[in-house]
Amino acid sequence: MQLIVEIKNLTVEYPGVKALENVSFSVNQGDFLGIIGPNGAGKSTLFSCMLGLQTKYQGTIKFFGQDIKKSQHYLKEIGYVPQKPIFEKNFPATVNDIVRMGLRKESDECKIDEILQQLWIHELRKRRIGELSAGQQQRVFIAKALVNNPKILILDEPVTGIDQQSIDLFYSILTELNSKQNITIIWSSHDLDAVNQLANHVACLNRTLFFHGESDDFFKNPELVKQYSESSMQEHMHNH
Amino acid sequence: MQRAIIAGIAIAILCSTIGLFLVLRRYSLFGDAIAHSSFGGIALGLMAGVYPLWTAYGVSIVSALIITRIKDKFNISGDASIAVLLSSGIAVGLVIIGLSGGFTINIFSFLFGSILLVSINDTILILTLTGIILIVILLLYRQLLYSTFNEEQAKVSGIPVEKINYLVVFMAGVIVVTSIQLVGVLLISALFVIPNVTAIMYGRGFKQTALISMGFSIFSVVAGILISYIFNITPAGTIVLFAIGLFACTIGIKSAGLLSKT
Numbered sequence: 001m002q003l004i005v006e007i008k009n010l011t012v013e014y015p016g017v018k019a020l021e022n023v024s025f026s027v028n029q030g031d032f033l034g035i036i037g038p039n040g041a042g043k044s045t046l047f048s049c050m051l052g053l054q055t056k057y058q059g060t061i062k063f064f065g066q067d068i069k070k071s072q073h074y075l076k077e078i079g080y081v082p083q084k085p086i087f088e089k090n091f092p093a094t095v096n097d098i099v100r101m102g103l104r105k106e107s108d109e110c111k112i113d114e115i116l117q118q119l120w121i122h123e124l125r126k127r128r129i130g131e132l133s134a135g136q137q138q139r140v141f142i143a144k145a146l147v148n149n150p151k152i153l154i155l156d157e158p159v160t161g162i163d164q165q166s167i168d169l170f171y172s173i174l175t176e177l178n179s180k181q182n183i184t185i186i187w188s189s190h191d192l193d194a195v196n197q198l199a200n201h202v203a204c205l206n207r208t209l210f211f212h213g214e215s216d217d218f219f220k221n222p223e224l225v226k227q228y229s230e231s232s233m234q235e236h237m238h239n240h
Numbered sequence: 241m242q243r244a245i246i247a248g249i250a251i252a253i254l255c256s257t258i259g260l261f262l263v264l265r266r267y268s269l270f271g272d273a274i275a276h277s278s279f280g281g282i283a284l285g286l287m288a289g290v291y292p293l294w295t296a297y298g299v300s301i302v303s304a305l306i307i308t309r310i311k312d313k314f315n316i317s318g319d320a321s322i323a324v325l326l327s328s329g330i331a332v333g334l335v336i337i338g339l340s341g342g343f344t345i346n347i348f349s350f351l352f353g354s355i356l357l358v359s360i361n362d363t364i365l366i367l368t369l370t371g372i373i374l375i376v377i378l379l380l381y382r383q384l385l386y387s388t389f390n391e392e393q394a395k396v397s398g399i400p401v402e403k404i405n406y407l408v409v410f411m412a413g414v415i416v417v418t419s420i421q422l423v424g425v426l427l428i429s430a431l432f433v434i435p436n437v438t439a440i441m442y443g444r445g446f447k448q449t450a451l452i453s454m455g456f457s458i459f460s461v462v463a464g465i466l467i468s469y470i471f472n473i474t475p476a477g478t479i480v481l482f483a484i485g486l487f488a489c490t491i492g493i494k495s496a497g498l499l500s501k502t
Binding site: 051052053072075076078080082085086087088090091092093094096097098100101102103104126127128144 | 264266382385386389390392393394395396397398439440443444445446448449
């Protein structure tokens with residue numbers, strides 16, 4: 001198993017508060033890692049650091065063995081789906097335009113049709129992005145993230161505000177990407193059930209990392225699940 | 241007249257193209273702010289006896305880049321930074337004009353435009369700048385579009401968003417000063433904003449919207465220049481009224497349900 005992400009002693013401090021404290025974990029190629037934690041646990045901060053959006057941190061983050069502070073080449077291997085992309089509702093861009101934004105080479109045009117079909121949004125390609133439902137929009141952003149054949153897909157609570165049917169379809173797509181295309185998935189979520197079903201590794205984050213390991217080790221331990229279920233973590237956070 | 245139409249069409253294309261990026265970045269009044277700061281540069285040029293557009297280019301571009309840097313570094317909102325730029329430019333211009341002995345015909349031509357008096361040299365300059373800027377936009381189309389759509393995602397995909405933002409500001413500064421000859425300092429933002437706001441109601445994709453906006457802008461400019469020439473009225477106001485007319489018609493069509501939902 002190739003080690004592709006290595007985070008050691010990651011600490012992020014803002015005036016008066018530590019957003020992340022000594023977070024360390026690693027991810028191998030092909031892993032499906034679910035990062036769970038309550039609001040304010042530092043999940044988005046963690047992703048910001050990993051994606052180079054937040055550079056003021058202590059500790060090291062390595063992708064493919066390279067410290068990301070020294071080189072940004074790793075970004076070419078990453079597809080990123082943010083929590084809820086903010087854009088103008090009447091932004092004049094079609095689904096095709098949005099997915100094309102993710103292309104690094106114009107020669108890869110044929111990939112767009114292929115990916116749109118894979119995600120069941122090919123018939124929407126000429127529609128404006130603002131006209132689509134939240135679930136459809138998220139599939140478009142997945143398509144944009146996939147168009148360059150990334151080795152890693154990073155998703156920050158991607159199903160917030162989406163209807164259940166779309167969520168189920170979304171999860172089936174993620175499962176297929178991981179199992180058939182061996183894309184490593186790092187995904188943050190509040191949904192313990194979904195993480196239990198989909199992820200083979202789990203990381204429990206609440207400013208520090210309370211658990212990192214295989215999903216079975218976490219979910220087959222009722223005490224751990226109870227302790228780190230969302231309501232428990234909220235209480236823990238208030239006392240933290 | 242021919243030079244005026246040729247220069248006007250080139251300016252229409254420039255304003256609508258860069259204006260679309262500014263409108264979608266919620267910088268609709270940025271063109272206005274640069275134009276007002278250019279007023280300070282124009283006044284400086286007139287006082288110094290230098291061709292005013294050269295000093296206007298310098299002052300506009302430098303002040304636009306500085307205010308963008310200050311906005312990012314000190315987390316000042318876009319509208320506030322526009323207000324600072326806008327008011328400081330006018331203030332500097334007014335003080336310099338006061339020191340130079342007051343308003344002259346020259347100043348009025350920069351305030352309100354004088355396209356019918358555009359020289360061959362100015363026309364060549366306008367056409368050259370149009371060519372260069374359009375080539376830059378075509379070469380960096382994906383980076384410009386992505387950073388306009390969502391800066392965070394653009395950064396993650398490796399686009400140097402900060403540099404692209406400065407490039408947009410730089411090009412806007414160049415285009416504003418170039419366009420002053422057409423509609424003047426006071427109305428330049430109309431050419432940046434109105435054709436684009438109108439086109440967004442028609443177009444689906446970005447390129448389609450940009451082309452529609454160009455069409456509206458060119459129509460407004462050509463019709464405005466011709467009508468103003470025939471009836472001996474100010475071209476700047478006429479051009480902007482045609483642009484507003486297109487916008488009003490579009491609103492009417494949309495209200496009547498004759499425009500597909502966009």
